[in-house]
Amino acid sequence: MKKSVAIVSLDARAGQFYAQQVRDLFGDRVFVTSYSVRDGSVARLKKADLYMVSTDAFESVGDLHQYVPINGEIMEIQVTFLWEVVRQLQQLPAGTRALFVNLSDKMAREAVSRLNQLGVNQLEFEMFYPGCTSPADAAGFDLVITPQEQRYVPAGAKKVMDIGQRVCTASTMTEAALRLGMDELLESPQFRAYQAAVAANTYSYDQMFNRSRRLESQFELLMEILDEGLVGVTETGEVFACNKKAEEITKVSCKLALHRRAGEVYPFIPFVECLKAKKPLPARVVRAGGANVNVTVAPVLRGGECIGAFASLQSFNDAEKRQNELRSQLLHKGLRAKYTFADVLGSSPAIQRSVNIVKRMAATDLPILLIGETGTGKELFAHAVHNASPRAAGPFVAINCAAMPENLLESELFGYEDGAFTGARRGGKPGLFEFAHKGTLFLDEVEGMSPALQVKLLRVLQEREIMRVGGNQIICVDVRIVAATNEDLEQRVENGSFRRDLYYRLNTLPALIPPLRERGDDLFLLLDHFRQKSGVDFELSPQVRGLLASHQWRGNIRELRNVVEYFSYTGNQLILPGDLPPTFRYLPRQELPGAAVPAIPASAALPAPAVGPGPAAVDAAARRFVLHQLYAADCRCAALGREAILQAARAERFPLSQQEVRRILAALAAEGLARVSRGRGGTRLTPQGRSACQRGAL
Template sequence: MAYKKKISVIAWDPRAGESYKADIAGLFAEEADISVFSVQDGSAAGVLDRADLFVASTDAYGSPEELMRHIPIDSQTMAVEVSFRWSELRKLKELPAGSQVLFVNMTQTMAREAIAQLEQFGITHIHWIPFYPGAPEVPDVHIAVTPDERRYVPPGMKTVIDLGQRVCTSGMMIEIALRLGLESLLERPAFQEYAQSVATSNYSFDQMFARSIRLESQFHILMESLEDGVIGVNEKGEIFACSRHAEEMTCISASLIQGRRCEEVFPYIPFVQCLQTRQTLPAKAIKVNGVNLSVEVVPVIRQSACIGAFALLQRFNDVEVRQNELRSQLFHKGHYAKYSFADVIGQSEAIRKTKETLGRMALSESPVLLIGETGTGKELFAHAIHQASRRAEGPFVAINVAAFPENLLESELFGYEEGAFTGAKRGGRPGLFELAHRGTLFLDEVEGMSPALQIKLLRALQEREVMRVGGNRIILVDVRIVAATNEALEQKVRDGTFRRDLYYRLSTLPALIPPLTKREDDMFLLTEHFRRELGGSFQLSDAVKAFFRGHTWPGNIRELRNAVEYFIYTGHQEIGMEDLPPTLFLSGETGLHPTTSLAPAEADASDSFRFLLSQLYAASETGIPMGRETLLRKAREAHFPLSQREVRDILEDMAAQGLVKVSRGRGGSRLTPKGRTLWENGQR
């Protein structure tokens, strides 16, 4: 059972004493036992029993010195303070202005004190006359007011207003709560109602106290809502606050340390140093009850004076858990792998072996280096590696290294602190290494990284830690690296533009991604996949299929997808040679290699020669000749730069070589067997 405080009320009149007790009990009965002693009935004679607080009326013993002779040494004492209720004062405000009114009480002093108090409350519109036993009678006065002392009211009084016993002031109740350490009671509705019912002239005090209670309540809510442990001391180093989390971390009860010196309770927290230097003491690691804590001490400065300090305590594992939760939130905002090995389209031997090899590599924690031409799908494989790894539930973060200038790339990878550079966001920003914690970081085109950043990346991989730009604290990270390059990194190492130690760190598990030309007929599976994905409806002619097999595809799968999208907008159900985008002829060798005697001298003329030959071949497949105007229109539709004169000159050159037969007028031009053979041989 909880210990109850003991309050002793001392009054002259036992009736008054019982009234004070009733007021106090209405607010403190649950926490305290209340006794009443009266001088008049003799119960207050001699030395009273010990109590936590003695509350005495000023008329009880006559002087403070006399009071001290009746209570134990070192006892807490305070005076009874009384007032009226607002509801009773409203009755007095209704009296006619200028009325003469007796105020009746036990003594002249008590009557005059009450009148003075009433005037403080604004009851000044009537003329007060003090009346008490032995006072001279006042003729022509017909109204009397008394605080529960009707026995002294003159007989024959027409109007008697009994205000009842005066009640204890709200300020007195606050003082009792503070003296006994029961401040929490002040927030209860019963106290708020009591304070509002009792008249007081000290409005500013009431407002300040109410504001103080609100602020204290808000501080308590804030302190308990923080995940860190919080311990507060005042300017003297005395403990006044200890949150629930701090109690759990230090295994110390907050109720037992209130008011005690900080160095006695927490010798391992440098409160005194913080109060003396008035400077924040950065977080340091300490061990308390076998648990590693991070402790930071922050001073509270008010108008250039240090009025206290707060210690912020964190468990190391709590910090990591919190960081992982935040990273998890970012993971769900887009940092996740979208593709698996099932999304890799193809049945060729080359792609099958690649998928099998990378599937085994995915189970390792070592870095993977994907080597392949542009457009071969290196990022898709990076997604798939992450999905097949033990880190699949963690984040997948990708960045194209070559897309960022050096200064921006550093802040993207490693993050930055507030104020690290002009334009830095308030509060700083975590880097991709932090966001990829317990996941995978994909570095595309890693060969584009500057030598300075190569050093920083190497350290991050070796030490598993990073430091933000403009920061001074180490952040531990657990990241698996998948890098990709479309250049020969070995040559860059020999040239000295790529660090050898970083190269060997990244290429622990190298894998070559086959180009489209090495994947046999996978290009047609991919074509069908892209057609369905883009919502198109077409089929490739045999001539186009032959062209596809002979094309070198320097843009690989990305170039193929562009061609499929182009086919959709031709409006043709069957895609013939005339429907091929001109970029296919310009992007690389098609397998068509005219001899020097057959081809024009200039490189651009050679491209034009191949374009017209492809159009004439497509026309020969239908058996319909094609005139210069049609060829010129086809070139314009394909955005191929050819003039009418150039078309005529190339056709004349083809005719001179026996590749084409040019008819006069509207007959058009037909490809000869020699021309067809040239085209078909170029496709094998």
């Protein structure tokens, strides 16, 4: 709200000048009106928040209150010169005879006296004003000096120097700001510039006052921007400082605390102990405001004497929140999950079932193990799990465990201290577990983790504690683990390459991501999505649609995206079989890529997909491939293990995972066609299975 200011002066021109100075300095915060005694406008003086009256306006206090209300906020206008004018007059030769011309005798004497105080003492001044009879002529003076009153300069002047109107002193403007309640303006650039430009004969005092005011303002600003509560006491234990953060933590109003004994207001802060000991007290935990608070007290010493003390207060919750924010700032990538379940494209029953199951899993805080072939979208599901979980506001950090050596992976996950190893960053580095605090850590290809790291990961899952490489301090972390694998971890447990206890920790909530070949028409839905993203319009010929629909898609969605990208660069509107990528190797689902075992009739009908103990159906081509391998081994009178079947599949470039082999063998055992032994006994065909293969009945 604007404040009103009334300027009252003897002369109208001087009053208008002072009014303009106030407007320039206070801006649109004030409404300024000037009144003159000489022209009678003072009789129309209106009510104002502040009355600024020049020293020459009235002869007595009685005259003043004839116009200005006795209970009004009144202050005196003190005037001075600019330093620029003072320096200009000081350069004049000593002994120069100068005639000073002003509006009145009083104003002329005040001006000359002020110039003498400011160091202009080498001139021989005489004064002239309207009504003055002597001197009658200015010809006898070397120079005539006037503050914009040339209208009163007598005739015959050799040289006239106009030094401009006298300006309000810095103390006058400071007092006006304080009386109007605009203390904050004292720190503004305009006030500082004005103070520097206006001459003052109290330079040392002004400097000390300005320094004190500046330090006080800086102290108040520092107290309020601190993210900790701060309470200050004098040497007698009286509270003299308290910031808003301390008020928030202690639930004690700063207004009530100031100027009272600290022991009465803050009995939980050991000020008396600190003042007596004259040394900082170690941090301690106290109960304040219904919460645990970390309190540190330090004395203020001057010349060996304790003149006060300060206490810093920090809420445990605030400290943890700030650590999380700093961790987020330190790690510039992988902190935010980019995808949700809405980004999972597909309407097939297989993908919808997976989405529904994983959505329900996301609402918990338990570890999730995403199982699926390469390129099926396991990382997208991990992002979606985080965004659908209660930890969605926390960080999301992802790392591929198979992409880096063991020692490097350990330092990335757990961080390291300064000097932990050659090449370590100076000052150490937090690990991904610390960055993921209160969030989610996604471990992709978790099967690539070494046995030593598996032990450390198991401890994190059990104890929620880590220790940096080369460190000796335990760091508590709260992280939800989402792991992903494209291999059969249970088989790795059997052969000893993956810890059983860690497997059961990660396998708390397993989720299967279906391969593209099991998702039906989702193939073309995804194809249209990638085509739109490429920005190129093309159509598929019926032959190409048939080839893509019956392809095995070993690389799943990743392979499909590459194919669509290639189509966008062919330049053809209609995609024909000849436009397929040169690296595209068509592998139909109905045929095995390897040579058939001769003992099984080539005309044998393909078996229908068998349903094993799990909910997923076994792929017919995969079942046929496993039967071929078992029959070939049976012809050699040998058993066949799951790893041997997988090696054969890799050799023949047939897409087969450990999970699929396990399900197929379980289904064959349930049908009485095979006998699965525990451990390293392997699997053999039963007589019934051998007979069926020879007849081609499967």
